[in-house]
Amino acid sequence: MKDDNDAINSERRTFLGVAAGITAAAVAPGVILHTVAAAPRAEPVTSDVRWGLLIDTAKCVDGCSACVDACNHENGLNLQVMPAGESPQKWETQKAVWIRKIKLQDNQTGRVTTLPLMCQHCDDPPCVDVCPTGASFKRADGIVMVDRHLCIGCRYCMMACPYKARSFNHAEMHGQLTSVPRGKGCVESCNLCVHRRDFEQESTACVDACAAEGHHAIVFGDLKNPNSEISQLLNAMPSRQIREDLVLNTGVRYSGV
Amino acid sequence: MKRIVYREWRIPPTQFWSLLGALAAVVGMSTLAFGYMEHTGHWVSGMNSSVVWGTPHVFAVFLVIAASGALNIASIGTVFHKPLGRLSGLLAVAMLMGGLLVLVMDLGRPERLIVAMTSYNFSSIFAWNIFLYTGFMVIVIAYLWTMADRQGAPFNYSVGVVAFLWRLALTTGTGSIFGFLVSRQAYDAAVLAPMFVLLSFAYGLAIFMMVLLYSFGEDNRPIGPKILRRLKNLLGVFVAGILYFVLIYHLTNLYGAKNDSFENWLLFNGGIHTFMFWIGWILIGGLLPLGIIYHPELSKERNWIMAACTLVVLGGLAAMYVIIISSQAFPIQMFPSHTIIESSFFDGVNGQPGPYTPTIPEVLLGFGGVAVALIITVVGVRVLQFLPESLSDDVIPIDEETLSEDAFAKPA
Numbered sequence: 001m002k003d004d005n006d007a008i009n010s011e012r013r014t015f016l017g018v019a020a021g022i023t024a025a026a027v028a029p030g031v032i033l034h035t036v037a038a039a040p041r042a043e044p045v046t047s048d049v050r051w052g053l054l055i056d057t058a059k060c061v062d063g064c065s066a067c068v069d070a071c072n073h074e075n076g077l078n079l080q081v082m083p084a085g086e087s088p089q090k091w092e093t094q095k096a097v098w099i100r101k102i103k104l105q106d107n108q109t110g111r112v113t114t115l116p117l118m119c120q121h122c123d124d125p126p127c128v129d130v131c132p133t134g135a136s137f138k139r140a141d142g143i144v145m146v147d148r149h150l151c152i153g154c155r156y157c158m159m160a161c162p163y164k165a166r167s168f169n170h171a172e173m174h175g176q177l178t179s180v181p182r183g184k185g186c187v188e189s190c191n192l193c194v195h196r197r198d199f200e201q202e203s204t205a206c207v208d209a210c211a212a213e214g215h216h217a218i219v220f221g222d223l224k225n226p227n228s229e230i231s232q233l234l235n236a237m238p239s240r241q242i243r244e245d246l247v248l249n250t251g252v253r254y255s256g257v
Numbered sequence: 258m259k260r261i262v263y264r265e266w267r268i269p270p271t272q273f274w275s276l277l278g279a280l281a282a283v284v285g286m287s288t289l290a291f292g293y294m295e296h297t298g299h300w301v302s303g304m305n306s307s308v309v310w311g312t313p314h315v316f317a318v319f320l321v322i323a324a325s326g327a328l329n330i331a332s333i334g335t336v337f338h339k340p341l342g343r344l345s346g347l348l349a350v351a352m353l354m355g356g357l358l359v360l361v362m363d364l365g366r367p368e369r370l371i372v373a374m375t376s377y378n379f380s381s382i383f384a385w386n387i388f389l390y391t392g393f394m395v396i397v398i399a400y401l402w403t404m405a406d407r408q409g410a411p412f413n414y415s416v417g418v419v420a421f422l423w424r425l426a427l428t429t430g431t432g433s434i435f436g437f438l439v440s441r442q443a444y445d446a447a448v449l450a451p452m453f454v455l456l457s458f459a460y461g462l463a464i465f466m467m468v469l470l471y472s473f474g475e476d477n478r479p480i481g482p483k484i485l486r487r488l489k490n491l492l493g494v495f496v497a498g499i500l501y502f503v504l505i506y507h508l509t510n511l512y513g514a515k516n517d518s519f520e521n522w523l524l525f526n527g528g529i530h531t532f533m534f535w536i537g538w539i540l541i542g543g544l545l546p547l548g549i550i551y552h553p554e555l556s557k558e559r560n561w562i563m564a565a566c567t568l569v570v571l572g573g574l575a576a577m578y579v580i581i582i583s584s585q586a587f588p589i590q591m592f593p594s595h596t597i598i599e600s601s602f603f604d605g606v607n608g609q610p611g612p613y614t615p616t617i618p619e620v621l622l623g624f625g626g627v628a629v630a631l632i633i634t635v636v637g638v639r640v641l642q643f644l645p646e647s648l649s650d651d652v653i654p655i656d657e658e659t660l661s662e663d664a665f666a667k668p669a
Binding site: 015029065068083084090091092093097101102103104105106107108112113114117126129130131132133134144149150151152153154155156158159160161162163164166167169170171172184185186187197242243246255 | 297364
């Protein structure tokens with residue numbers, strides 16, 4: 001005796017086959033695209049590279065602030081608004097500054113030099129040593145930055161930084177950039193445009209701006225790659241670290257100071 | 258030696274409540290100041306990118322080191338007899354609470370305190386201090402228990418030793434917060450750690466004596482001239498010790514040419530900072546109290562001793578101002594043998610110090626910490642038996658003190 005239930009229902013088979021095919025066709029591109037798009041961001045940063053800057057002070061032009069303006073624009077620092085009731089003079093001392101221009105004169109010879117100064121991305125960063133929560137950290141690729149979820153705003157890193165490179169957000173934020181989240185009550189500083197690193201872009205805002213002005217005083221690159229432009233320049237010209245005596249092995253080097 | 262009787266502080270209720278009310282009012286104002294600063298952001302304070310720690314830290318660090326100093330009286334119970342130990346422990350806990358509250362209230366993100374307690378970076382002396390502070394609190398409370406409870410008495414000696422060692426570690430840790438900073442010229446000196454221990458001895462003792470003299474005076478309890486003389490002489494030694502450390506610190510700096518500009522600035526041309534150093538720290542906090550303490554006549558007067566203690570405390574706040582604020586105000590020397598002639602970020606253009614003018618919310622925050630410490634003390638001595646009934650010389654004959662184990666075995 002034949003059981004009706006044993007008969008193969010070919011209609012149902014066809015339906016399941018078509019449904020699976022349609023589902024795969026709809027979902028697969030999304031999955032593949034997602035994987036492709038996420039690749040640089042999803043991979044952990046490695047210590048195969050060490051990002052750094054070389055600043056040729058001979059090429060840095062007095063009165064030019066292209067790097068500072070570009071940094072402010074790139075990281076949303078230009079969106080800082082002086083709080084109502086604050087005196088402009090005091091606000092100048094409190095607003096966040098990631099990169100600034102300094103002009104100095106040799107006491108003996110009178111020689112004048114201008115240079116941009118920012119976080120020096122030390123190999124042994126004092127700010128990382130002192131941070132009680134570990135919010136101040138160094139990435140494997142040498143970038144020193146602040147984890148804004150861990151920062152409690154104690155400012156000990158600012159006390160410890162030999163370059164005064166860090167800023168504390170003294171006021172409420174308005175209209176932040178999605179690529180550079182910032183928050184009141186946290187400390188921040190130059191992170192070598194870390195969002196660009198994550199999208200594998202090969203420079204920083206200050207470098208681009210300086211080049212656009214035709215000065216080419218700042219070079220960005222991988223200090224570990226002997227063939228990179230920065231390594232070759234460092235090889236060819238004398239350079240030094242600011243506050244060399246502290247032996248912090250900075251990622252930012254200067255020539256002509 | 259007679260049995261020591263401890264009694265609650267029996268001042269009239271109206272006086273107690275008005276005292277508490279006044280302190281609560283200060284705490285209330287301070288809470289408002291905290292809310293204001295957190296809501297609007299730190300721009301309402303005078304702190305900035307150059308002077309990142311300001312008035313709140315002056316008060317907080319002062320209270321923290323005074324706390325460990327106050328505990329000394331209990332630790333060196335063999336000198337002063339143990340009747341002073343309970344108050345010493347209470348003051349230590351109270352001041353530490355006050356100081357830590359100020360520190361926490363000043364954080365940019367105080368609501369993330371839980372982060373500070375769950376995520377640690379042990380290369381940070383700050384992270385170590387979190388344990389040193391909380392541990393201190395626990396140990397001192399245990400110490401108080403061994404002093405006040407018969408069951409705890411057998412542990413008095415061992416807990417006392419732990420408490421003493423712990424307080425040394427704590428003040429060393431606090432001093433190291435500054436001493437380990439290589440970036441700023443005024444810090445980066447290991448001598449800061451032992452100097453902080455000395456500072457804590459003096460400030461803790463001065464506050465202890467003020468509280469003792471006031472509470473005993475209001476309640477008409479006797480303090481014998483001998484015990485008072487010992488206390489004030491010890492204060493004199495501590496104050497002189499501070500001056501010694503200050504001298505060593507500056508002599509060391511003066512020897513190296515690289516620190517000439519810093520020393521020249523702080524000692525002669527620093528304006529408010531020079532004033533705070535010489536007039537505040539050295540004169541008010543050092544020479545004047547020493548003059549009173551060792552004056553043949555004045556040193557016998559209770560009011561003058563009180564005045565000397567007050568001067569030590571005021572000088573202590575000035576010392577904290579110099580150590581914390583002046584040291585930051587002096588520009589970081591990034592380019593030796595160069596003068597910065599232009600900067601958009603206050604890098605010490607032509608040697609200009611970093612700007613800082615304290616604002617009212619910051620000052621209120623600091624006062625709040627002091628008020629919290631005093632409230633804990635006032636309520637503590639009022640409701641619990643912290644104060645001995647009498648410290649007169651016949652009740653507490655100092656010279657009868659023994660150094661034997663038995664002395665520790667009995668409940669204090």
